[in-house]
Amino acid sequence: MKNQSYYLVCYDIADEKRLRRIARIMEDFGVRVLYSVFECRLGEEEFFALREAVEEVLDPLEDSVRYYRLCEKCVRPVVHLGYGKRKKFPDEEELIL
Amino acid sequence: MILFLTEQGAKVSKEGRRLCIELGRGRKEEVHLSQLEQVMVFGRVHFTASALQTLLKQNIDLHFFTLSGNYLGKLSPPLGKNVELRLAQFSAFREAGKRLALAKAFVRGKLRNQARYLSRQKSKLGEPTLEGPIYRLRLFLKELDSASEVENLLGIEGSASKAYFEGLGVVLKSSGFEFPGRVKRPPTDPVNALLSLGYALLTARLWGLVESAGLDPYLGYLHSPDYGKPSLVLDLMEEWRPVLVDSVVVRVLNWGVLKPEDFTREVFQDEAELGEVQPVKLTRAGLKKFVKQFQNRLREKVFYPLRKKRYPYQEILREQVYLLARVLQGLASEYQPFEME
Numbered sequence: 001m002k003n004q005s006y007y008l009v010c011y012d013i014a015d016e017k018r019l020r021r022i023a024r025i026m027e028d029f030g031v032r033v034l035y036s037v038f039e040c041r042l043g044e045e046e047f048f049a050l051r052e053a054v055e056e057v058l059d060p061l062e063d064s065v066r067y068y069r070l071c072e073k074c075v076r077p078v079v080h081l082g083y084g085k086r087k088k089f090p091d092e093e094e095l096i097l
Numbered sequence: 098m099i100l101f102l103t104e105q106g107a108k109v110s111k112e113g114r115r116l117c118i119e120l121g122r123g124r125k126e127e128v129h130l131s132q133l134e135q136v137m138v139f140g141r142v143h144f145t146a147s148a149l150q151t152l153l154k155q156n157i158d159l160h161f162f163t164l165s166g167n168y169l170g171k172l173s174p175p176l177g178k179n180v181e182l183r184l185a186q187f188s189a190f191r192e193a194g195k196r197l198a199l200a201k202a203f204v205r206g207k208l209r210n211q212a213r214y215l216s217r218q219k220s221k222l223g224e225p226t227l228e229g230p231i232y233r234l235r236l237f238l239k240e241l242d243s244a245s246e247v248e249n250l251l252g253i254e255g256s257a258s259k260a261y262f263e264g265l266g267v268v269l270k271s272s273g274f275e276f277p278g279r280v281k282r283p284p285t286d287p288v289n290a291l292l293s294l295g296y297a298l299l300t301a302r303l304w305g306l307v308e309s310a311g312l313d314p315y316l317g318y319l320h321s322p323d324y325g326k327p328s329l330v331l332d333l334m335e336e337w338r339p340v341l342v343d344s345v346v347v348r349v350l351n352w353g354v355l356k357p358e359d360f361t362r363e364v365f366q367d368e369a370e371l372g373e374v375q376p377v378k379l380t381r382a383g384l385k386k387f388v389k390q391f392q393n394r395l396r397e398k399v400f401y402p403l404r405k406k407r408y409p410y411q412e413i414l415r416e417q418v419y420l421l422a423r424v425l426q427g428l429a430s431e432y433q434p435f436e437m438e
Contacts, residue, residue: 004131028113029129046131094392096101096385097118097126 004041006070009050011036014062022065025053098132101388103139103381105164110145116152133157135305137298139384140164140367158308160301164365165378166294167283168301179311185425186316186329199332199424199432200247200319204254206336206434208238211261213437214339218268218347230264233257250319254335265343272350273357283375287360288346290377291387295342296334298391302411303337304330306418312425333418336434341410345387345394354390359383399438 009026013019013036026032029050030040042050047067054065100116102109108119116133118126130151136159144152144159149172152159158173189195212234219227237257244250258279266276269288276288284290307314307330317328319335349355361380368374379387395411403416413435423429 028115041132043131092098093396094099094101094388095126095128096388096392097104097107097120 004043005047006072006075007040007042007047008068008070009038009040009065010068011054011065012063013058015059018057018059018063021057022054025050025057098128099134099392100128100136101139101385102136102142103164103384103388104142105140105381106143108143108145109148111148111151116148130155130157135160135302137301137388138162139166140365156309158305160304162297162301163368163371163373163375164381164384165368165375166290166297166384167368167373167375168297169371171301171304173305173308176308176313177311182311182422182426183313185427186313189425190316190318196318197245197247197250199421200250201241201244202432202434203319203332203335204250205238205241206436207254207338208234208241208257209434210336210339210437211257211264212238214344215261215264215268217438218264222268222271224267226267227264230260230267233260247319247321254319261339265347268347269350272347272353274350283373285376287357287377288350290360290375290379291346291349291355292342294379294384294387295346295391296338298388299334299337299342300327300330302395303334303414303418306415307333310418310422312418312422333421336417337414340435340437341391341394341414345390348394349387349390355379355383355386359386402436403433 007030009030011022013022023032026038029042029046030038033039040050051067058065100118102118104120106121110117110119111130112127114130116128116130118128120126133155134157136152136157138159139162141164149159153172153174156174158171160171161169163169189199212231215227215231215234218224219231234257237253237260240253241250244253262276262279266278269276274288275286277286279292280286280289281293284293304314304327307327312329314327314330316322317330317332320326320328320331322328359380360377360383362377364374365378395414396409398407398409399413400406401408401413401416403420408416417435420429421432424432
């Protein structure tokens with residue numbers, strides 16, 4: 001949509017409580033595709049808001065997070081096998097309830 | 098993404114940056130607000146105050162329909178600040194020559210696509226009886242060129258549509274559904290109910306695009322301005338009716354995607370209370386199937402001459418609105434309606 005980029009966000013959080021907090025923040029911005037991996041479509045402001053929220057909780061000595069920004073060309077050929085507990089996909093065009 | 102809500106009694110609330118929809122039997126769905134463009138509400142769905150505020154704040158329009166598919170209205174923030182564009186829109190309206198040229202373009206687009214659609218169906222179905230309506234549409238197209246008043250255009254368009262709908266009846270023969278010609282307000286049979294629903298969905302979609310382009314939806318060139326009538330939306334819709342609605346209606350009926358059991362004469366609670374009962378309409382299950390097909394159609398890619406590439410219909414729909422905006426501002430020479438292949 002309007003000036004949004006695709007971000008793959010992966011993290012390793014050492015502490016249970018921090019992990020839950022960060023997962024909750026991530027749910028607000030993207031879709032969980034693997035246990036500690038989220039796919040997001042964010043504009044510039046939203047990306048900064050996400051980073052601010054996550055880095056507020058993150059312990060830089062014990063935890064790590066990586067944000068990979070990918071262009072459309074790189075995203076298109078992504079192959080995934082199995083859906084696990086995944087409920088929905090980030091690029092749905094409509095939801096009919 | 099577009100959110101369609103048909104489950105009666107659903108509750109929509111806001112949680113952080115997401116819209117949460119609570120459905121029956123404890124089911125919950127979530128949508129990220131940043132991905133949401135429009136919400137289409139059918140029947141009785143509850144919104145929390147904070148959800149409504151957020152939707153308005155984030156410029157996501159809500160369109161309300163009865164469960165039977167009657168358009169009721171919309172909720173959206175005030176129109177944009179592009180006053181220059183609206184002034185250009187008004188001045189083109191006041192210039193008889195410009196107004197006529199635009200109005201003609203809209204009707205030409207519709208008649209051409211109607212003729213093309215029937216032509217394609219004629220080859221597909223091997224129906225020689227379609228030759229008559231196609232020929233008459235082509236005659237009306239010629240008449241269009243020499244018309245000198247906007248009022249004449251509406252007359253031509255009306256007669257042409259009569260001929261076209263005769264053709265549509267022939268196309269629908271194999272579906273087993275009777276088409277008695279176009280009947281609206283209210284539609285009295287399944288085919289007309291689908292046409293009305295399709296046109297209502299298209300209107301809602303286009304309305305959002307018109308407003309986000311900064312145009313005033315109430316000032317049209319072909320359709321005369323009238324209280325509450327989105328004349329410009331109706332104008333821009335003309336060329337798309339055969340392409341995006343009629344073709345979908347034919348597809349769902351001829352291919353059996355919708356069957357007689359998807360329709361009902363049951364009176365829904367909301368339409369009874371509003372005093373707008375539609376004799377025949379889709380069941381809720383039928384409505385979801387139709388909406389899905391309509392969305393599928395919008396996502397189909399076709400060649401768009403203006404950009405010399407293939408684009409989904411929904412993108413072309415948007416581009417055509419922007420094209421009109423450019424024509425009005427003198428940045429493009431004339432409005433070329435989209436031509437169906």
